[in-house]
Amino acid sequence: MADTPLKNTDYNSPHFPTWCPGCGNFGIWTGLKNAFAELGWKPSDVLVVYGIGCSGNMSSFVKAYGFHGLHGRALPVAIGAKLANKDLHVVVIGGDGDGYGEGGNHFLHALRGNVDITYIVHDNQVYGLTKGQMAPTTEVGEVTSSTPEGVIDQPIDPVALAIAAGGSFVAQAFSGDTPQLTQLIIEAIKHPGFSHLNVLQPCVTFNHHNTFAWFYRRVYKLESVNHDFSNKAEAFARALEWGEKIPTGILYREIRPTWEAKEKELAGLPLVQRPLDTINISQTLQSLT
Amino acid sequence: MKPTVNRFTWKIGGAAGDGIMVTGAILHKYCTRAGLWAVDYSEYPSLIRGGHNTQVVQVDEEQIFTHDQGNEILVALNEETVRLHAKEISPGGAIIHDPDRLVINDAMLADRKDIQLIPVPLVKLALENKGKDLMRNTVALGATLGLLDAPLRLIEEIFTDTFKAKGDAVVNENIAICRAGYDYVRQNHPEPFPWKIEPRRNDPRMVITGNDAITLGLIQGGLKLYAAYPMTPASSILTNLAEMASTYDLVAKHVEDEIAAVNVAIGASFAGIRAACGTSGGGFSLMVEGLGLAAMSETPLVIINAQRPGPATGLPTWTEQGDLRFILHAAQGDFPRIVIAPGDTEQAFYETARALNLAEQFHLPVIILTDKYLAEGHWSTPVYDQKKVLVERGGFAAAHEQASKEWYGRYEDTPSGVTPRPVPGKPGGVFIANSDEHDVFGFASETAENRLIQANKRARKLDSALKAMPPRLVWWGEPNADLTFVTWGSTTYACREAIRKLATMGIHANVLQVLYLWPFPADELKAELGKMKKSVLVEGNQSAQLHGLIKQLCGRSCDHEKLKYDGRPFWPEELVALAKEIL
Incomplete structure (x- = not known):
């Protein structure tokens, strides 16, 4: 721990974000740095793995160990790093196209596996960096540059999907409410297991439907309705809410053993600290004679 | 006539699920413990049950490298085996079959009169000795040993070592069933058989597949995490490592797809451990973007690609060397990579361990390129010297x-x-x-x-x-040959077997193996090609992928070219015939 309390600005890189003015990503960037400061993590205590997209561009704006991988493939990189060093704090930043489209398979299996990492998804319901095409979360009928006659496909409901697929921590935040977002990032990070935080994050350039104003009129906090996040059926019902009322907060949480805890080879020292000069395969060689 | 001692080929054929591969493996181990050299290879369709499966075990007193097409003993568990393989049997050779299950007539033998039929009630003897139906293979193994006049003592040791964990009852059941087949043949077919086994004293040897050798190379080389999705013929690396994970303190992770496999390995390597992933061509296709990620982020990575015939699903359980150009060029952009193609199980072991050093020290991807023949065939081999494997860590900041x-x-x-x-x-x-x-x-x-x-x-x-690589070209045989086989990967085995056979005919041939296919040893190879009296390029693909590289990068070509891409490994006989034709 640092001697002096850490501040949000201790996680700034020399580069200021290149996102559009007013972009919802700024709120997530702020929330993430706030959370790190509040947790007392030094920049070298944490690895942030990024996908590709506007969200992944955050890799140049945060001071921490970073891995800016491939589109859709941030989760497996993060899981590999966590298994190599289970003491390392690992947070994943991705987008909706990145994580629910290109990387959908990894998302499903990460939920099952329950490796202790945190997955924060910037859900702006559109492709920003490639200039405004349909995302897996774009609403039916939306006109985008790749769907000029309107979207036909039903949108993915990320949080309902996460609960159904076996997620042990599923939450939703709104980037227009940084204090709540910060607290949810902290809760997600503290959760022992795979935590999924879907952040509703308006794209001010390409999504003129799901705007800040649109969300402000709809979002409500789950704690205000005394939601029981240990009740999976109730959590699922809340997760399906969209349209007039959109829930934010922890939808579902259960404590179950992490993948690392159940893999007996991971008991003891992290893999990265184990010696490589004492390996002796003579017993196996002998068994082959 | 004096029998031929310690030189024979044995083949078993049946349906998938008949358990024939285990039987061949035990015979192979028997011969190795008897101080002999052996190779074995299985051919099977992509099925769990049914189809036509074979396994060949070839044995010799000299070190041999690949099996011949012919055989001396054929164990036929079904009619198809007789129809397909009777023609390959040497004059005086035998077919062991169960007369209660399979009646062999002249038509099935294609009028061969010089084959002995050895009927043995395989199932009946298994059941009489409290075994299950499937134990008929063990009866057939006993019958084989009886026919070859081989001592039963060694097989008892093998059963004891193999099954002791399952208890004495299992050991004794196997021994009794094997002995029943042995005694039956000794009593009912006492006439001398033209081939026999006489054990020799020799240093211990192992029986090992290419995938086993890679597994051990990874372990001894300091691997701590392996990520993979099962795909023939690479799957046994994953299952081997999963089985040995607790013994050797490592994690073998079966992930959701090959894209995850390569990215998990990259993440683990980034965090400081030695990590690898493995697959066949289809899975490698999915890993390609990850290959470029390792290169761009300068993260050490070892990938094993065990080739099978493509494109697409191709011939899933057969062999080919058709991925070379793909591996050399996979992923967008220019970046450094190292591609190593082991030509035998020893190289597979030592070079895999070295691959982990090279990747870590130089922050780049290293690909081990094998194929189904090397991956799944068994060879007897001297016990590896683990002291020769040095974990040379490097590339880290103090x-x-x-x-x-x-x-x-x-x-x-x-x-x-x-x-x-x-x-x-x-x-x-x-x-x-x-x-x-x-x-x-x-x-x-x-x-x-x-x-x-x-x-x-x-x-x-x-x-x-x-500077950290061994010589990228490897010579086999004596220098100044009249003909040189230029080859790579597992085809090196067939070439080595061919020059051994040619030597007995007074023909001096040798083999030049390209062990490191990238960085391509163009200058060295060009110099060697200039000195060859005659050269023939041999490789297992349709478009002569190595030959093309040689032409492109050495500005020279071999005098002749022999390609094979029917899913089968090269037969030494066809290379011998080719050599004779050329000379």
């Missing part, structure tokens, strides 16, 4: 260097191209590993000047790595 810098210049230009890397989680040393082109700290950068610095730095690592 802890005080890392701690002294808030932002670490992980991609600073260096003369060798290798920039020491910090390990995340240790104090200081923060940087970004980036799939975007990046500056010295890893921040995305699109300037022309930086692009050239970084691209040149990456490329320079390959020159630096050259």
Whole structure:
């Protein structure tokens, strides 16, 4: 721990974000740095793995160990790093196209596996960096540059999907409410297991439907309705809410053993600290004679 | 007539699920413990039950490298085996079959009169000795040993070693059932058989597949995490490592797909451990973007690609060397990679361990290229010397260097191209590993000047790595040959077997194997080609992929070319015939 309390600005890189003015990503960037400061993590205590997209561009704006991988493939990189060093704090930043489209398979299996990492998804319901095409979360009928006659496909409901697929921590935040977002990032990070935080994050350039104003009129906090996040059926019902009322907060949480805890080879020292000069395969060689 | 001692080929044929591969493996082990050399190979369709499966075990007193087409003993568990393989039997050879299950007539033998039929009630003897139906294979094994006049003592030792964990009852049941087949043949077919086994005293040898050798190379080389999705013929590396994970203190992770496999390995390697992934061509196709990620982020990575015939699903359980050009060029852009193609199980072991060193020291991807023949065939081989495997760690930033810098210049230009890397989680040393082109700290950068610095730095690592590589060309046989087989990968085995056979005919041939296919040893190869009296290029693909490389990079070609891409490994006989034709 640092001697002096850490501040949000201790996680700034020399580069200021290149996102559009007013972009919802700024709120997530702020929330993430706030959370790190509040947790007392030094920049070298944490690895942030990024996908590709506007969200992944955050890799140049945060001071921490970073891995800016491939589109859709941030989760497996993060899981590999966590298994190599289970003491390392690992947070994943991705987008909706990145994580629910290109990387959908990894998302499903990460939920099952329950490796202790945190997955924060910037859900702006559109492709920003490639200039405004349909995302897996774009609403039916939306006109985008790749769907000029309107979207036909039903949108993915990320949080309902996460609960159904076996997620042990599923939450939703709104980037227009940084204090709540910060607290949810902290809760997600503290959760022992795979935590999924879907952040509703308006794209001010390409999504003129799901705007800040649109969300402000709809979002409500789950704690205000005394939601029981240990009740999976109730959590699922809340997760399906969209349209007039959109829930934010922890939808579902259960404590179950992490993948690392159940893999007996991971008991003891992290893999990265184990010696490589004492390996002796003579017993196996002998068994082959 | 004196029998032929310690030189025979045995073949068993049946349906998938008949358990024939286990039987062949035990016979192979028997012969190896009897001080002989052996190889075995299975051919099977992509099925769990049914189809036509065979396994061949070839035995010799001299070291042999691949099996012949012919055989002396055929164990036929079904009619198809007789119809397909009776024609391959040497004059005087035998077919062991169960007369209660399979009646063999002249038509099935294609009028061969010089084959002995050895009917043995395989199932009946198994059941009489309290075994299950499937134990008929063990009866057939006993019958084989009886026919070859081989001592039963050794097989008792093998059953004891193999099944002792399952208890004495299982050991004794196997011994009794094997002995029933042995005694039956001795009593009912006492006439001398033209082939026999006489055990010899020799140093212990192992029976091992290419995949086993790679598994052990990974373990001894310091691997701590392997990520894979099952795909024939690479799957047994995953299952081997999963089985041995607790013994050797490592994690074998079966992940959701090959894209995950390569990215999990990259993440683990980035965090400081030695990690690898493995697959066949279809899975490698999915890993391709990850290959480029390892190169761009300069993260060490070892990938094993066990080839099978493509394109697409291809011939899933057969062999080919058709991925060479694909592996050399896979992923967008230019970047350094190392491609190693072991030609035998020993090279598979030592080079896999070395691959982990090279990847870690030079921060680049290393691909081990094998194929189904090497991956799944068994060879008897001297016991590997694990002392020859050195885990040479390298490429890391010293802890005080890392701690002294808030932002670490992980991609600073260096003369060798290798920039020491910090390990995340240790104090200081923060940087970004980036799939975007990046500056010295890893921040995305699109300037022309930086692009050239970084691209040149990456490329320079390959020159630096050259100094850590063994000779990239390997010679087999004596120099100044009248004919040289130029080859790579598992086809080296067939070429080595061919020159052994040619020597007995007074023909002097040798083999030049390209062990490191990238960086391509163009200058050395060009010089060697210039000295050859006659050369023939032999490889298992349709488009002569190595030959094309030689033409392109050496400006020379071999005098002749022999290609095979029917899913089968080369037969030594066809290479012998080719050599005779050329000379």
